Amino acid sequence: MNDAIYRLKREAVLRESGRIFSRRGYHNTSLDxxxxxxxxxxxxxxxxxxxKQEIxxxxxxxxxxxxxxxFDYAEQNATNGADKLRLVIRQYIATLTEEMGACGVITEVGALRPADRKAIVARRxxxxxxxxALIDEGMADGSLRPIDPKLAVYTFMGAVHAVPGWYSPKGRLPAEAIADGMADLLLAGMTAPGAASTVKTPPAEAKPKAVTRKRRPTVITAE
Known part of the structure; x- marks a missing residue:
């Protein structure tokens, strides 16, 4: 098996494992x-x-x-803090649910090995x-009303971390509708009255789709 094929298969294993952990819970799921x-x-x-720890x-x-x-997508497609924040939240939720089944392991940092936990916490x-920084930018440019940035971040992440508890790919709403709705709800209490949108209109589309790669069928062999 060449390196490229191996990497694709390993990525498929990891993504599908993430979906399984999301459905069953990390601690309730064995390698079997x-x-x-x-x-x-x-x-x-x-x-x-x-x-399991590696997964x-x-x-x-x-x-x-x-x-x-x-974040990179938001920086490229909006120019004020409020719209960047909205795009970040939307893209993050939509892509997590589409690529990783809402990724129920994002709250399991404490279960990591100490060295791995240190690396993840640093990136987090x-x-x-x-x-x-985006919230500060929004308050400075007038697109967001004065708020406590840290409190806002913890509110966002609390909402996102709750998604694996109720999200189902067979549910009433598709991933992008959930992402749009949550972004609207989370930003509604933060946006300054009368702030104009600066989101760029994507060509040939009414709104941007989640920044995600096409999901490949999970085909794993012993080779």
């Missing part, structure tokens, strides 16, 4: 459960991951990668700092 859900042997699974760490990294892509702190 993961192997069964992927329809492979446990031995085949060990070709791609060493243990947890890699899923945490994927979630933070999604957050960084969401940077994520929170970017959130605070």
């Amino acid at each position: 459960d993961v192997a069964k859900a992927l329809n492979v042997s446990k031995g085949t699974l060990y070709n791609y991951v060493k243990d 947890l760490f890699e899923c945490q990294k994927m979630a933070l990668d999604i957050a960084e892509r969401s 702190d940077q994520f929170e700092e970017r959130f605070v």
Whole structure:
């Protein structure tokens, strides 16, 4: 198996494992459960991951990668703080639910190995700092009313972390509708009256879709 194929298969294992953890809970899911859900042997699974801890760490990294892509997207498609914040929240929620089934492991930082936990917490702190910077920008440019930035960030993340508890891909609303609705609700109490939108209109689309890669079928073999 060449390196490119191996990486694709390993990524498929990690993403599907994240979805399984989201549905069943990290502590309630064994590697046997993961192997069964992927329809492979446990031995085949060990070709791609060493243990549950590695899966947890890699899923945490994927979630933070999604957050960084969401910030980059917002910076490119809006010019005031309120609209950037709205796009970040929308893209983060939509992409998490589409790529990782709402990623129920994002709250399991405490279950990581100490070295892995330190690395994730450091990146998460940077994520929170970017959130605070956007809120500060919005208050400075008048698109957001005066608020406590840290309190706002914890409110956002509390709402996002609750999604795995109720989200279902077979539910009434698709991922993008959930992301739009949550972004609207979270921003409603923060946006300054009369603030004009600066979101760029994407070509040939009414609104931007989640920044996500096309999901490939999970096909894992023992090769």
